[in-house]
Amino acid sequence: MLIVADxxxxxxxSVGTAMTARDTHFIRDLATRLRDAGADMLDLNLGFRSKGGSETAAWMVRETHEATGLPLCLDTADPDSMRAGLAAARDMAGPSGPATPWINSFSLEPKKxxxxxxxxxxxxAPIVGYCVRDVVPQSPEERxxxxxxxxxxxxxxxxxxxxLYLDPILFPLATFQDDFQHVLSFFDSLPQLFDPPVRTMVGLSNVGHGLPAGKRQTVEAVVLPMLAALGLDAVLLNILNPQLRDTLAVLRGIEGRSVFSGADLLDR
Amino acid sequence: MLIVADxxxxxxxSVGTAMTARDTHFIRDLATRLRDAGADMLDLNLGFRSKGGSETAAWMVRETHEATGLPLCLDTADPDSMRAGLAAARDMAGPSGPATPWINSFSLEPKKxxxxxxxxxxxxAPIVGYCVRDVVPQSPEERxxxxxxxxxxxxxxxxxxxxLYLDPILFPLATFQDDFQHVLSFFDSLPQLFDPPVRTMVGLSNVGHGLPAGKRQTVEAVVLPMLAALGLDAVLLNILNPQLRDTLAVLRGIEGRSVFSGADLLDR
Incomplete structure (x- = not known):
């Protein structure tokens, strides 16, 4: 499972301000901390800005890749910014240049x-597709x-x-309690629906929306192992969340990505 | 998923001493706390004693069921104690008597x-079967x-x-790191192997063996949601572990067993 820092x-x-102000030190420092915390990839969420978006996208691609060497995921609804980020990565191509960034995301929206x-x-480029229309799906079949x-x-x-990475979209558990069962069945159904298979990604942070931070962490720390067990290929999450870092340490051990001794877990 | 307190x-x-001494107050108080913490069933692990084992089994069945009204799981290698516990439950049969206790466990051992x-x-009686021979299985096929x-x-x-509940047996992750992948594949394979299907149960506490208590909790809190996602029917665990209680609160919400608002989670 690929770990993508959100x-x-x-x-x-603070991040939005640093992007606008071209605060190289702030952005490089944060990107480096995300890598050191265990991120496999960095999501660059460029927000909804359109004016100057292309320049910001290109600058973010250069700064974060040069600081970390990590692959990137471009997260914007603005096609011009998306293209500018992809082009900036291609211009850096070479032995130390970035892999082609992921495109996050498209959907059934005509503009996308x-x-x-x-x-x-x-x-x-790999691309993420959002498996919802405008509202919470009313049934597993709809997704x-x-x-x-x-x-x-x-x-x-x-x-x-x-x-192609399909994201079933997680809705807040405390508000749409029944929907997460539909997400679980989504993972069960995919292998039967698509041959050759597609891949999967989720953005984790939405599932705990509406709860205090400490309780969000608990919900995320339950939901992530469930999806990992069902074969999730990539997850977008807050890599600086200490409870999730422990969860990831155990999951990495189970996957065989690292030797598991428990040494890097917090003692609660 | 049925939650069985271990x-x-x-x-x-302290529990062993209370069993031997027939300390009604201690046993009833603990059983009640387990029920109030969310146990659906109580495992009565009677230990390896044979002398007086039958009387202890019958006494434990009566005390714990009368105190809580919960169904029971009899956990002993001694056939006489097992029979005595089953008979005691049958003698209590009636509108307020216990359901037939589960038998925990049998294996390929001839005596069992x-x-x-x-x-x-x-x-x-429902019965749990342990899916290992004497040592850690060397391959998924062996289990x-x-x-x-x-x-x-x-x-x-x-x-x-x-x-019939099959228990794949969890081995300590920090010692047998590769084995848990075999357990995951066990759950994937069962539906293809058995028709009509069998059910599944795991004892959770062994997976964190060898780690300090706080880190064991973290490992258990990752492993349990993974198995729940794969359809685990029953889990034997320490219901008084606060991190696991939070995990169970989220899982119950996801299962639709309770309304999930996050109110009963600890704020970390």
């Missing part, structure tokens, strides 16, 4: 299909129907299945 | 096959082979499949 997000005021999805084929439509669109756009 | 165990000195397994048919043998034995003994 911390470099314009939605956090027309202007974001084609970038995946043009840049040979799977969106998945089928996304896969058809990605096939038609020339995206190989092993570069 | 706390009433003779391996804990000859003297424990037949009690399941005689008393119409499944034991499972097949146990199911054949249980079929021959007249135990219905829906009263």
């Amino acid at each position: 911390n470099l997000t314009a939605a956090t005021p 299909i027309e202007r974001i999805l084609p970038l995946a084929a043009e840049y040979d 799977l129907q969106v998945a089928v439509e996304l896969v058809e669109l990605a096939d038609a756009a020339g995206v190989p299945r092993d570069r | 706390n009433l165990t003779a391996a804990t000195p 096959i000859e003297r424990i397994l037949p009690l399941a048919a005689e008393y119409d 499944l082979q034991v499972a097949v043998e146990l199911v054949e034995l249980a079929d021959a003994a007249g135990v219905p499949r829906d009263r």
Whole structure:
């Protein structure tokens, strides 16, 4: 399971300000801390800005990759910013340059299909597809129907299945209590629906929305192992959350990615 | 998922002493605390004593059921104690009497096959089968082979499949790091192996063996959601462990067993 840090997000005021101000020190320092905390990849959430978005995307790609050497995931709804980030990564190509960034995300929204999805084929980039329409799905079938439509669109756009990551979208457990069962059944159904198979990703932070921070951590620390057991390929999360870091240490041991001795767990 | 408290165990000195001394107050008080902490069933681990074991088993069945009204799981290697516990429960039968206790456990050990397994048919009792020979299985196939043998034995003994619980046996993660992947694949394989299906149970506490208490809790709190996602039917655990109680509160919300608001979680 690939661990993608969600911390470099314009939605956090200090990070958004540092992006706008081109605060190299702040961004590089945070990116380095995320790598040292165990991130395999950095999500660059560039926010909703459009004016200057392209320049910001390119600058963020250069700064964070140079600081960490990690692959990147570009997270913006603005097609121009997305393209600028992909182009900046390609311009850095070479032995020490970044792998092609992931595109996060497309959906059934026409603008995304027309202007974001084609970038995946043009840049040979992995792309994340959101398996919901505008609202919480009313049934497991509704989410799977969106998945089928996304896969058809990605096939038609020339995206190989092993570069297509479906995100079922987690809704807040405290508000939409029944929906997480639908997400679990989504993972059970995918292998039967798609051959060749697609991959999966979730953004974890939404599932604890509405709870105090310490309780969000607990909910995330339960939900993540469940999805890992069902074969989740990639997760977007707050890598600086201490409870999740412990959860990841155990999961990495179980996956055989690291030797597990318990030495790096907090003693609670 | 049925939550079985493992706390009433003779391996804990204070509990063992209370069993021997027939300390009604101690045993009833602990049993009540386990129920109030969320246990669905109480495991009565009677230890290895044989002298007086039958009387202890019968006394424990009466005291714990009268104190809590909960169903019980009888955990002893001594066939006479097992029979005495089952008989005591049957003698209490009636509107307020206990459901038939579970038998925990049988295995491929000849004494268990000859003297424990037949009690399941005689008393119409659910029974747990341990899917290992003497040592840690060297491959996923080895555990499944034991499972097949146990199911054949249980079929021959007249135990219905829906009263047969297979326990793959968790080994300490810090010592046998690779084995837990085999356990995960065990859950994937069971539905293909057995029709009608069997049920599953695990004893959780062994997986963190060798770690300090606080780190054991973390390992257990990762492993339990993974197994829950794979359809685990029953788990034996320390219900008084605060981190696990939080994990169970989230799992119960996800299962729809309780309304989930986060109110009963600790704020970390």
